[in-house]
Amino acid sequence: MNGHFISFEGPDGAGKTTILQAMVDHYRKRLKDQLTITREPGGNPISEAIRSIILDKENTEMDSRTEALLYAAARRQHLVETILPALQQNHVVFCDRYVDSSIAYQGAGRMIGEKAVYDMNLFATEGELPEKTIYLDVPSELGLKRIMTNRTDDVDRLDLEKLDFHQRVRDSYLKLAKEYPERIVVIDASQDLETVKGDTIKILDQVIK
Ligand SMILES: Nc1ncnc2c1ncn2[C@@H]1O[C@H](COP(=O)(O)OP(=O)(O)OP(=O)(O)O)[C@@H](O)[C@H]1O
Numbered sequence: 185m186n187g188h189f190i191s192f193e194g195p196d197g198a199g200k201t202t203i204l205q206a207m208v209d210h211y212r213k214r215l216k217d218q219l220t221i222t223r224e225p226g227g228n229p230i231s232e233a234i235r236s237i238i239l240d241k242e243n244t245e246m247d248s249r250t251e252a253l254l255y256a257a258a259r260r261q262h263l264v265e266t267i268l269p270a271l272q273q274n275h276v277v278f279c280d281r282y283v284d285s286s287i288a289y290q291g292a293g294r295m296i297g298e299k300a301v302y303d304m305n306l307f308a309t310e311g312e313l314p315e316k317t318i319y320l321d322v323p324s325e326l327g328l329k330r331i332m333t334n335r336t337d338d339v340d341r342l343d344l345e346k347l348d349f350h351q352r353v354r355d356s357y358l359k360l361a362k363e364y365p366e367r368i369v370v371i372d373a374s375q376d377l378e379t380v381k382g383d384t385i386k387i388l389d390q391v392i393k
């Protein structure tokens with residue numbers, strides 16, 4: 185089997201974590217030890233340490249460009265230490281967020297500029313992109329409602345941003361999906377969970393043969 189790099193993207197509360205876990209449950213038997221599950225920011229000790237700085241609710245002073253640089257730094261380390269070695273061993277890599285998150289959240293959400301953030305990430309990643317990106321799309325109000333009402337884990341610094349921030353993030357994702365239709369597949373994540381799972385499996389079955 186060849187390695188496959190698959191990312192999962194979406195606004196906060198879209199259901200990425202839930203769907204990614206469902207995909208692990210679905211494909212684990214088929215892939216056995218050829219499956220790597222990882223996340224951004226994070227995935228290894230250095231990138232997880234950067235994650236805790238970025239998402240700490242106490243860090244209200246953090247400048248937007250500092251934030252963008254930290255995400256890119258975490259991504260660089262994650263790529264060279266975790267993703268590329270797994271692909272070299274022909275693993276399927278399920279990655280919770282990647283470059284599209286920075287374009288949407290820092291480029292559009294923080295209004296640094298999508299192109300500027302893309303260019304900075306080109307330096308960080310040397311152009312390495314996922315083969316397929318599952319973009320789980322929900323209206324921002326629904327995503328935020330899910331987070332505030334259902335979640336038991338910590339609400340982080342970005343979850344706490346206002347509605348217009350999250351709307352800019354969603355609009356940017358939808359723009360990216362139009363720009364890269366071969367790579368980014370939009371799934372309507374406002375549907376019930378079983379339907380979202382089924383739609384995701386249909387796409388991934390075309391990649392993981
Ligand atoms: N299709 C769905 N229908 C109803 N509830 C859902 C659906 N998908 C996820 N949820 C619920 O919404 C909440 C948020 O889901 P989840 O943590 O998977 O989102 P997320 O996209 O990973 O969020 P974040 O990016 O902020 O970590 C959870 O309680 C989950 O059970």
Ligand SMILES: Cc1cn([C@H]2C[C@H](O)[C@@H](COP(=O)(O)O)O2)c(=O)[nH]c1=O
Nearest residue numbers: 196224225255281282285286289342343
């Ligand atoms: C990779 C990446 C992430 N973010 C934001 C998106 C979320 O609000 C958090 C990560 O938390 P999750 O619960 O693990 O999804 O960070 C971002 O703004 N930019 C990025 O590049």
